[in-house]
Amino acid sequence: MFVIVVYDTLAERNPRVLRTCRRYLHWVQRSVFQGELSAAQHRTFISEIKQHIDPGYDSVLIYRTRTPHHIETQTLGQTLGNTDPVL
Amino acid sequence: MFVIVVYDTLAERNPRVLRTCRRYLHWVQRSVFQGELSAAQHRTFISEIKQHIDPGYDSVLIYRTRTPHHIETQTLGQTLGNTDPVL
Secondary structure, three states: EEEEEEEOOOHHOOOOOOOHHHHEEEEEEEEEEEEOOHHHHHHHHHHHHHHHHOOOEEEEEEEEEEOOOEEEEEEEEOOOOOOOOOO | OOOEEEEOOOHHHHHHHHHHHHOOOOOOOOEEEEEEEOOOHHHHHHHHHHOOOOOOOEEEEEEEEEHHOOOOOEEEOOOOOOOOOOO
């Protein structure tokens, strides 16, 4: 599956969330990661993220499609990371 | 089409980008908006955003699918805005 993750976490928890995202996905913009995950990777990713956030304060949005071909990406201004869904 | 917008703009330009996003989409998280746009709305949205950003500094990511049914959304922690793609 193709996954886009956008997180809004307290600054002190950002590094752990960032590290977890980096291990599974690639960075596309401040607080935004995307990439292909297997169902098993998706499960472990979710459970790791849950360990690092405070669900009473932080928010992590996860968008998921079956294939990156369902999504078109456009960047206005600076392209920060790699936004090509098909690498 | 269904659109997800994530922006990373200089703080002083945030209010204008935010206002433009609000006119076309609904807020789902800090710097994240989503919603359904017609092709015409999409064009005017893009051109308005372009007027408000500095393309040498800011970055606005726009993900687009034909239908919200192609996308599943999951939120970990706080649900800040309305993340239901089908309203």
